[in-house]
Amino acid sequence: xxxxxxxxxxxxxxxxxxxxxxxxxVVVSKHADDxxxxxxxxxxxVGAFPDGMRNVERFGLVEPLQHAVREEKKFILGxxxxxxxxxxxxxxxxxVKGLGIVPGRARRFRVNERMFPIPHVGWNDVxxxxxxxxxxxxxPIFYFVHSYYFVPxxxxxxxxxxxxxxxxxxxxxxxxxxxxxxHPEKSQQNGLKVLExxxxxxxxxxx
Numbered sequence: 490x491x492x493x494x495x496x497x498x499x500x501x502x503x504x505x506x507x508x509x510x511x512x513x514x515v516v517v518s519k520h521a522d523d524x525x526x527x528x529x530x531x532x533x534x535v536g537a538f539p540d541g542m543r544n545v546e547r548f549g550l551v552e553p554l555q556h557a558v559r560e561e562k563k564f565i566l567g568x569x570x571x572x573x574x575x576x577x578x579x580x581x582x583x584x585v586k587g588l589g590i591v592p593g594r595a596r597r598f599r600v601n602e603r604m605f606p607i608p609h610v611g612w613n614d615v616x617x618x619x620x621x622x623x624x625x626x627x628x629p630i631f632y633f634v635h636s637y638y639f640v641p642x643x644x645x646x647x648x649x650x651x652x653x654x655x656x657x658x659x660x661x662x663x664x665x666x667x668x669x670x671x672h673p674e675k676s677q678q679n680g681l682k683v684l685e686x687x688x689x690x691x692x693x694x695x696x
Contacts, residue, residue: 491688492527494554495519496544498570499535500674507674511685521553529688530554530563533674534570538579538595538637541570542587551588558590562665565590566687572661572668573639581637591663593641600654608636615659615671617649622660622667622686626679631659631671638670 491513495501501517508515508531516523524530532554534541545551557563567575573595576587580596587595598607614630617623629649638657641647648662651670661668667687673680 490527491515491529491531492523493517493531493533494524494550494571496534496541496548496550498533498541498544500533500672503674504531504533504568507681507684511681511688513684513688519548519550521549524550524553524557527557527563530557530565531568532565532571532574533568534574535634536570538570538573538581538587539583539585541574542579542585545574545588554588555590558666564665564687564690565667566684567666567668568674569635569670569672572670573637575661575666575668576639577642579637591639591641591646591661591666591668592643593639593646595637595639597637598654598657605654608634609653610634613651613653613659613671615649615651617660619648619662621662621690622648622669622683624682624686626682629679630676631669631673631679631683632675633671635670639668 575591576593576595577589646661646663647658649660651659673683
């Protein structure tokens with residue numbers, strides 16, 4: 490069972506639909522009990538880091554999530570803001586503590602905004618460094634909408650790169666933890682394939 494964590498930050502319906510399209514049994518929930526019962530967790534999200542963390546805290550999900558991922562080693566996929574919340578802290582508006590399950594920070598693009606308008610919106614090429622999530626994808630191009638991106642402390646955690654005035658992490662992978670900065674649910678067949686690959690990752694996988 491895939492549990493999509495509902496912490497009141499948009500685009501849940503399209504993420505749920507994408508998983509249903511590939512035949513996954515999905516529950517959308519904001520309850521710690523469902524996190525405990527889940528086989529796999531998905532932390533979606535659009536919006537600002539401080540709001541996202543505030544909501545995760547408000548629903549009492551910080552500890553259940555940390556426990557599921559760190560102690561029980563459940564597979565988790567963070568999408569867009571969801572991946573950024575894995576960080577130790579975010580730098581959006583103020584420095585705000587994140588979930589701290591992948592050491593690092595979420596920071597704003599530092600680009601010439603006349604040439605590279607922020608937010609970065611639209612389709613962009615992704616260069617995979619590891620094939621776990623990208624197996625069977627011939628032309629890795631995905632749909633992005635974001636002003637911030639995740640910078641892991643350990644550069645080997647980066648599973649794919651993308652260029653937009655600077656190079657940033659399009660995906661991260663660390664043991665049972667996966668994250669994508671793009672939106673698989675808006676990335677047509679390539680996006681569905683990423684979700685399928687996430688569901689196929691087995692306990693024998695170690696990043």
